[in-house]
Amino acid sequence: MGMTIKDIAKKCGVGVSTVSRALNNHPDINPETKKMILKTVEESNFVPNNSARNLKRTDSKSIAILVKEIDNPFFATMMRVMEKKIRKQKYSFFIQHMGKDQDEVDTALELIKEKKLRGIIFLGGDFRKNKERIAKIKVPFVVSTSAFDKLPEKCIASYVSIDDRAESRKIVDHLCETGHKKIAILASDKKDENIGKLRLEGYREALKAHGLEVDEERICYLDEEDTTYSMENGYRMMKKLLKKETEFTAVFAISDLMVIGACKALLEEGKRIPEDVAVAGFDGLDYTGFYQPAITTMAQPVEEIARQSVGILFDMIETKKSKEGKYLPATLKERESTTGGRRKWKQD
Amino acid sequence: MGMTIKDIAKKCGVGVSTVSRALNNHPDINPETKKMILKTVEESNFVPNNSARNLKRTDSKSIAILVKEIDNPFFATMMRVMEKKIRKQKYSFFIQHMGKDQDEVDTALELIKEKKLRGIIFLGGDFRKNKERIAKIKVPFVVSTSAFDKLPEKCIASYVSIDDRAESRKIVDHLCETGHKKIAILASDKKDENIGKLRLEGYREALKAHGLEVDEERICYLDEEDTTYSMENGYRMMKKLLKKETEFTAVFAISDLMVIGACKALLEEGKRIPEDVAVAGFDGLDYTGFYQPAITTMAQPVEEIARQSVGILFDMIETKKSKEGKYLPATLKERESTTGGRRKWKQD
DNA sequence: TTGTACGCGTTATCAG
DNA sequence: CTGATAACGCGTACAA
Secondary structure, three states: OOOOHHHHHHHHOOOHHHHHHHHOOOOOOOHHHHHHHHHHHHHOOOOOOHHHHHHHOOOOOEEEEEEOOOOOOOHHHHHHHHHHHHHHOOOEEEEEEOOOOOOHHHHHHHHHHHHOOOEEEEEOOOOOOOHHHHOOOOOOEEEEOOOOOOOOOOOOEEEEEOOHHHHHHHHHHHHHHOOOOOEEEEOOOOOOOOHHHHHHHHHHHHHHHOOOOOOHHHEEOOOOOOOOOOHHHHHHHHHHHHHHOOOOOEEEEOOHHHHHHHHHHHHHOOOOOOOOOEEEOOEOOHHHHHOOOOOEEEEOOHHHHHHHHHHHHHHHHHHOOOOOOEEOOOEEEOOHHHHOOOOOOOOO | OOOOHHHHHHHHOOOHHHHHHHHOOOOOOOHHHHHHHHHHHHHOOOOOOHHHHHHHOOOOOEEEEEEOOOOOOOHHHHHHHHHHHHHHOOOEEEEEEOOOOOOHHHHHHHHHHHHOOOEEEEEOOOOOOOHHHHOOOOOOEEEEOOOOOOOOOOOOEEEEEEOHHHHHHHHHHHHHHOOOOOEEEEOOOOOOOOHHHHHHHHHHHHHHHOOOOOOHHHEEOOOOOOOOOOHHHHHHHHHHHHHHOOOOOEEEEOOHHHHHHHHHHHHHOOOOOOOOOEEEOOEOOHHHHHOOOOOEEEEOOHHHHHHHHHHHHHHHHHHOOOOOOEEEOOEEEOOHHHHOOOOOOOOO
16 A cells, blocks of 8 residues: 555665655756656655655745634635735645634644644634633744734734724714614624624724613624524524514624624515615625625725735744734725615614 | 653653553553653643654544635535534544645545545545546545546545536426526536536526527626636626626526626616516525525535535445445525516416 | 553765 | 665554
8 A cells, every 4th residue: 555765766776865855856866867766656656655754854834724713704715815825935835624622722733743834824713812822832823813912922923803893883883974873783692702792892882982872672692502603693683683672773783694684684574774774794795795785894804814914924934023913904885785875864 | 842752751750652652542551650641741731743643653543524615605514514423433534625726636645645544525626537546546535516427446435416417407497487488597617517517508408308499698608717606707797698688587597606696787787586587596505595585596405415425435434345426406495586476477 | 550662754964 | 966874753562
């Protein structure tokens, strides 16, 4: 089963080191013998054993992307952008997924040792806890899409993300400014300590800034048993809200997926968007623009986050120093679901 | 930087094999020394080197999922289901992505050697070509979501997929049966030899079966420079079709993503769905059900494909024999975009 | 129950 | 330019 470098050496009548040189594009080797060796390699179905390679190698020139939440709809785009940029730097790289319950630090640590990584990019995952454990990661890494409150010391680290609280506040501002005074929110679960919490805080801030009181009845939390930001959950939450007959003239969902479900529920109940209820989401997923009516949302600068994450990582690899974390601006897409084509709807 | 098993041994004043035994839950070790060792391991930030492990190991009890097209919207679900089922079998596993230009066979071969895999599941990727090269894969594998014309000999292999041609035909049948005679299609690019081609063939067959002639003017091909099944592309294609003023009373898009874009284009032009144009997609993405109007689609049995893929793989690992490839039935979701609540629309 | 010593497949270091 | 040989870190016979 296992063809090894030794077998190839024997077949070619050369030493193993010569084969190794041929395989790894080493300079000091006779082009002819190299050609000959590579040919027999091809014919022999020889596949080098990466474990042995990594074990011996000291310098790898490779980085890994560790993806936590597969569900996240814009990770696909980010991964594509990152791949391109990393390849351009002549680095090898690979993408690996982690299960929901897999620990990000542990797998990172393993991977670093196994592959002799130069750096890591984390996509998703929660880095607000685990602070001491994170310190164990000794290669540069950047957290993409989520931020640290403060960078872990003793690490070479950074983050690239949007400022969830501020951007959330802005989109709720927008709702206020179009005249709404009774704004409901589809939030994440009560225990959430991550971006869901931040977006809810942004909502609260915006209301206060506009002199509106926060009516807890208008805050719909995600069920703690199923905390995914899904259309289904958005639908359910909105149905429930409608049943309560709490008054509201606008809804802000902290995720575009949820907002789609919410729209379905509203339309089913005969509500018009935005005439009866204005609607806004968050994230900037493509299909909010394709929905009828087009849905207002806060668009994450997905490609820019990806690009800068890679940029910063290479920077840190070179300087061996942490870089300041970066908040990139999201852009408010004002669309029909809140403006209805006009600038203001509610003006009571 | 590198704590090794030797260092731990020294620290504990024991031999390396004892440490190894503690780490790998071997039975013949004194519980106390084991406890002691594990404690120092914890304190020392020791991380075992997987490369060295894999190099030595012969039996791995692990399988890999190789994902090719990140874009595919239901891969996330599939991966989740697979993970669960594999874990239940006490196998370790991991998911790895491949770039667009990365060769699936090569990476598989490397991984098999590196990790001593027992089996592989391929998600996406094209296995209709490369037939001889595939034969090099000596561990059982199943191709999920795409089918072989015939199973590669000398391999332990199988596939689980829907019958794209037949299911495509069925949904176009549905359009015919609701009275449509002028049915357009948003197809993939002309050079496509994969599922896109099959779905187009299904369309042709359905029309013929209903005594309708295939008007090439009603076949819209994806641009060869950007062959992704995206909303954006669906939108563009539909705009173009509308400009041509080719007559049609129904559209079938070979992907749900494209159908969303198409709907946008139709609604923008003031067409009503389904009164003016009936609309159908393919894949069964959640989103179609939440759209207004809800869109008729052919739903892939995503979870079942995932489940059976894993099942078959374990089966092959055990028996060491290929299993017959499997076509799983898709289910037609008749929704408002074609029925409008009634059973038939066009009846001329 | 424990420790010693060897080998897994490569690459790196030398001496030729 | 090439070939022997020593690591790389770990698992595992085998001996104790």
